[in-house]
Amino acid sequence: MNMFWAPSGELPVQASTPEEITRFVVEAAVHAPSVSNTQPWWFSKDSDGIGVHADTERRMPVADPDGREMVISCGAAVFTARVALRYLGLVPRVRLLPDPDLPNLIARITWEGQTPPADYERRLFAEIPRRRTHRGGFDDEPLPAGLLATLREEAAREGATLRIMSDDHQRGALSAVVEAADHALRLDPARVREQAKWAPPPGSQRRDGVPATAYPARPERTEPAFPSRDFAHGHGWGLPPSGTDVRPRSAGAVTVLTTGADQPADWVRAGQALQRVLLLASSSGVSAALHSQPLEVPSLRAFIRESLTGGAYPQMVVRFGTTGQAAVSVRRPVDEVLL
Ligand SMILES: Cc1cc2nc3c(=O)[nH]c(=O)nc-3n(C[C@H](O)[C@H](O)[C@H](O)COP(=O)(O)O)c2cc1C
Incomplete structure (x- = not known):
């Protein structure tokens, strides 16, 4: 049985199956930033974890001929998936490409164990849907010290x-x-x-x-x-x-x-x-x-x-x-x- 920690951190909510965990993680991962919001990814539920794949149909061939920005976007989704797993108290293991049989596979993510998330991990999780790309200038205030x-x-x-x-x-x-x-x-x-x-x-x-x-x-x-x-x-x-x-x-x-x-x-x-x-x-x-x-x-x-x-x-x-x-x-x- 895996436990979902509520955002406030007090009340663990029950949840359990690999299917539920996969869905929870992908729901978070899609909030990652991507070049021109192309969302150039798809996810597979594998026997032992989640596959993160580049959706090459969504690459911008003129701006991004090598797929660099497409892959950076997928990398952002991988990190988001890791944060979601930590939020569930699971410890992610990430194996990065390459897989000769699956050239568009970006990463395979598995998980194990039960280690409650640290406060900063819960805070990162809470920012996943809240974070937005800003376009323009900023206030004159200095950034928080450090x-x-x-x-x-x-x-x-x-x-x-x-x-x-x-x-x-x-x-x-x-x-x-x-x-x-x-x-x-x-x-x-x-x-x-x-x-x-x-x-x-x-x-x-x-x-x-x-x-x-x-x-x-x-x-x-x-x-x-x-x-x-x-x-x-x-x-x-x-x-x-x-x-x-x-x-x-x-x-x-x-x-x-x-x-x-x-x-x-x-x-x-x-x-x-x-x-x-x-x-x-x-x-x-x-x-x-x-x-x-x-x-x-x-x-x-x-x-x-x-x-x-x-x-x-x-x-x-x-x-x-x-x-x-x-x-x-x-x-x-x-x-x-x-x-
Ligand atoms: C590889 C990459 C390149 C990006 N380049 C730009 C850019 O040049 N200008 C810009 O305004 N946003 C850029 N973005 C941000 C995306 O447009 C943004 O993530 C996407 O529209 C989704 O919106 P959100 O970040 O507010 O969720 C980039 C994001 C990524 C991952």
Whole structure:
């Protein structure tokens, strides 16, 4: 018999079968962030655990020819599944790819034992449905003391490095690269068409893609500039402005998540590290804005690697800060992804 701990932590709720555990875990895992909310995953209930698979039909072939962002997204789902298992008091064991017979298998997750979750594990679990990607600027308030150092440690636990761009020149250079990439993507008709496929119009019943409730109708300027992607592609869709302030807002704490190598297993690690730092930040009331525009342009990714990350491979640009704004996202139901 396995016990489900209630979010408040006081009342364990009974639950038991491997099927129930699998469903519970997948229900949590689908909340992971994914590139353009493509949710490029499916899950299998195996004899001894759960398989996490990349759904290659959902890869963005123009923006993501190698499937790097697809695999990072699946890695984020793997970490979320681990947190859900810990919440149940189970100890996850994760075997990462490769499996020559199943090239799209990302990880096989099994579990054992009964160790009640620690407080911080319950807090991470509570953030899974609450965390949202922010698109825009942040309040001028400093982050909670010590948070950035903790986020660095958390990323390191997953085999990735969170590099803080604390120097004005580093932040300026990274901002310029994000801006250049954003312009380049808007100039490329194939990329614009592909992005539009994953940005449904307001009122759409779709449960994937970036909905108009997830980004501001008027792009928010930050200092230095970190432009958001053009999800509305000129339609004026998006959330109404939250205030009348026309001054640029803070870009927040600017970081780059990197790995030492650039193989699919590194992308899975980057995805796990990404979700780990996002959930931890969220549990401290801190939101994150993600920028993968420059990582989709090979020459700009190479520039970041050579000039800003000491040769390590950039996997995501992440800005952290506080904001009162709340985006609303969508997810496909579990029955569509648990096969
Ligand atoms: C690999 C990857 C790349 C992403 N790139 C961007 C990006 O460039 N711009 C952005 O606004 N969000 C980006 N996101 C965030 C996704 O758009 C977001 O996770 C998805 O829309 C689901 O929304 P949610 O995170 O609010 O649940 C990225 C996420 C992942 C995992």
